[in-house]
């Protein structure tokens with residue numbers, strides 16, 4: 001398939017390779033769907049939310065209540081994710097995989113499917129059990145399968161969960177083999193003291209996970225409900241030949257989890273961007289995915305994934321609408 005798409009691109013009425021990175025995006029898009037005429041619509045931006053017990057250990061500047069406040073804004077269509085998804089013509093779905101939030105309005109665009117009410121702190125023991133991990137994975141897989149059943153072509157993935165850069169950094173170190181301190185950045189903001197605590201917490205949790213012989217238990221011990229659900233969504237989306245657009249550090253950590261546990265989990269994955277958090281580039285190297293944007297993003301919420309969608313349209317149009325050189329020259 002990749003060979004066919006490459007042959008097609010090189011035969012178009014333009015110097016071979018002259019559209020640079022857009023050509024590689026077209027190749028990747030064709031490969032994710034296994035077809036030379038990939039679809040980019042309909043598209044859905046899915047945000048998985050969850051809370052993290054480790055917030056109580058002072059690893060960041062924001063309280064867990066901000067997770068719920070942002071989820072409420074998402075329900076009202078007034079978050080960055082809402083705006084960027086709308087601008088890109090994507091349907092919006094918020095999935096509560098395990099937040100502490102109560103009282104969000106039910107209705108279309110929202111799925112309350114909580115596996116728990118916030119994780120336990122990974123600073124003091126496993127964040128969740130393997131059974132909870134499996135339930136969150138199954139939730140994400142269900143979201144992907146439903147999207148496939150509804151004819152969705154592209155799933156753009158994002159997350160909301162105060163504290164989740166701590167979990168993502170720990171998973172990143174465990175699954176890339178990188179030193180924990182290389183994976184830790186400021187997340188949504190840090191003071192010198194909170195950053196020092198985050199480094200110490202991540203280092204200790206990774207040491208504990210590395211000593212755990214059962215690798216599912218090791219992963220569950222560092223995970224978040226939204227991260228486990230994202231991993232299941234990526235793997236199942238790939239199985240259904242959806243194009244699954246990955247966002248930043250946290251979705252990257254979920255992709256590492258999926259890659260470790262499920263052969264072929266990344267077949268549908270496209271890395272939208274490399275973000276400003278230091279560990280993200282290292283994660284993408286282990287995932288073997290080229291990021292297509294480098295816009296110094298450090299928000300999450302699927303922002304980078306949403307921003308890639310118009311470029312996917314360009315990549316698909318290239319494959320399907322451009323004449324070949326042979327047609328032009330009559331050769």
Ligand SMILES: Cc1cc2ncn([C@H]3O[C@H](COP(=O)(O)O)[C@@H](O)[C@H]3O)c2cc1C
Pocket residue numbers: 060061062066070159160161162163164165166186187188189299300301
């Ligand atoms: C107002 C606000 C909106 C956000 N939207 C996404 N995040 C991002 O920041 C959080 C992770 O950073 P940390 O691990 O430092 O808490 C996640 O919710 C992520 O989506 C936000 C963070 C804040 C504060």
Ligand SMILES: O=C(O)c1cccnc1
Pocket residue numbers: 165186187188247248249250251275276277280297298299300301
């Ligand atoms: O890269 C991300 O997804 C990210 C970075 C900082 C804070 N929240 C998310």
